[in-house]
Amino acid sequence: MKPRVTPPVFKGGLHDARTATVIGRWLGPAFAVCFLTGLVSHFMQHPPGWLADDLPSRPVWGYRLTQGLHVASGIAAIPLLLAKLWTVYPRLFEWPALRSVRHALERLSVAVLVAGAVFELATGLLNTAQWYPWPFSFVPVHYAVGWLVVGALLLHIAVKSPEIRAHWTRRSPGTLALPAVDEPDRRSLLAALTAAVGAVTLTTVGQSFTPLKGFILFAPRHPDKGPQTLPVNRTAAAAGVGRIAHEEYRLTVAGPRPYTLTLDELRALPQHEVELPIACVEGWSRSARWTGVRVADLLERAGVPEQARVRVVSLQLRGGYRVSEMGHRHARDPLTLLALRLNGEELDPDHGYPARLIAPDRPGVLQTKWVGRLEVVA
Template sequence: MRSRLLPPRFTGGLHDARTATAIGRWLGPAFAVCFVTGLISHFLQHPPRWPADGIPSRPVWGYRLTQGLHVASGIAAIPLLMAKLWAVYPRLFTWPPVRSVWHGLERLSVALLVAGAVFEVATGLLNTAQWYPWPFSFVPVHYAVAWLVTGALILHIAVKAPQIRDHWSRRSPGTLALPAADGPDRRSLLTAVAAATGAVTLTTVGQSFTPLKDLALLAPRSPDHGPQGLPVNRTAAAAAVGTIPPEQYRLTVTGPRSFTLTLDELRALPQHEARLPIACVEGWSRTAHWTGVRVADLLERVNAPAHARVRVVSLQTRGGYRVSELGREHAHDPLTLLALTLNGGELTPDHGYPVRLIAPNRPGALQTKWVGRLEVLS
């Protein structure tokens, strides 16, 4: 007698809509925070031309906060997403798989949502470790898929709104009692998920929230490990800069009255101190003491217009971010420096010797190292 292949049956209460909704109450806000702060990060790294001059330079810790929240919420979303998928995966085996055109479109949107969400948290996590085992550029693809996931999530919430409403309250009608054979009950499961989320957050957030740096056991970076007490993402060797002889260094400033300065002449100019954080897209950040020449003073010397923007050009010969631009707010902020020292010592080559840019509320990738040229832009 020929046996009939039947789809698996799931009867446990933990695989129901109530559990999925309870986890979704946490996962939704985590995704929302991650998406909004990701938009802020992308805007600051790649500002459209028209609003670039209006990007604020204060508060000085603005980017540090938003990028820290972006990475922390993304990491917190990992155990939440795993628990959510565990609660709903039996629906993959519903029969028939497609009951109507509308049902087919719904399942397609869910497939896009799941695939996109897994892609975002996986690639984002690998980015924090600076490991890129894929052939595409991380930033534009991660940004584009974030919009795809957000659209699919909004559509999913709209379609499932009646069920979400029915199961949102802890005392939803019609909730089935959980059989003892199914093991831990829903409350135990949610407690475990909350504990896991709290644990991964507590052991990673210290890379940006330095009071907890000693607990950052799972973070790929410690914020105070590196030359001069500051991590390094891109070394001088990786940027093909090497060691720059001080007698050969020249800083060129172009504008209405262009000029060139040697390193000794740059050191002889009035020096100013600033206590500013440097925050990188990978999630780590650290406040440091910087000393150098104000970019605003150089703009005044070159007779730049009050509304001038500045292009900063590095001496590095390869790699991204060798050129960045300072909008009007940043270019004329008195805290924006061409730094010569870090934490009381001369810059090391890996930190941008002999001169690097440091500016408030700015992504670390745009804090150009090995600066060789400033160009005044109208």
């Protein structure tokens, strides 16, 4: 006779639906903010054709805010997800494991949700440190799995909606029908979880929200550390550029009236100074003063149509984002510069010497460095 399987007994009082629902009330909005701001970041970096010409250039701090929220909400979701999994993990040992087709589908959706959520938070955290110990391309896979997680989450909420409604508030009908739980223990757990979320947020968010930069302990970037007190993701050496000789540099502006400028000729043009943030997908950002020539003026001199999309080509020899494109809103914005100076000093090679793009409300990876050519997109 086959021995009867006896599932383990969990005596902890906090592995209950009420605790899981309370944590879920926090985890759900964190995932929602992370997903929505992630969509903004993805479409800013890889806009579909119908959107490419209409990406907004204002407010100038728009991408800084959304990407800062994306990374902050993702990091805050890590302790929330761990607490949620701790609360519900005894259900893995329920017996029988599959009671019906509906139950099997529910467990499958939960497996997809948990695996996808852990994958998104883990890979997103490693991306902030620019560490990629996997063979696939981060951006498309992270984006695709994000949609998978959202779909599994919506399905899970739909399946669990009766239970969620029953335990949404302390006085919800049906709560009293559950086994009694030590309420002080639950409050202690939630207080500890609140402290954990606050701690990881406080010690990392300063890389984007600079008033809190003094509390940075675990963020991979400090907004003040780098050449000219500005962080750098890709150095000139990593891009294969090195130090470009002053006398060898040429900027080509292609259009109906194409022309080429030396660095001295570029410096002799009217110079403008703007204060703009540079915000990177890894979550750090910092405002700085940039001085250079308006891209709109360079394009107008070449006879480029006002509604044209513009391609910016770097002199870098290797690495991604060697070429970026701008819709007409960014290209014609008076704050968009081909910058020659940073905070009053000549650009450091790691910041794009002799000339780099700086534009409002634009991801840092698209603020092309070591610019050698501007051209109209056919």
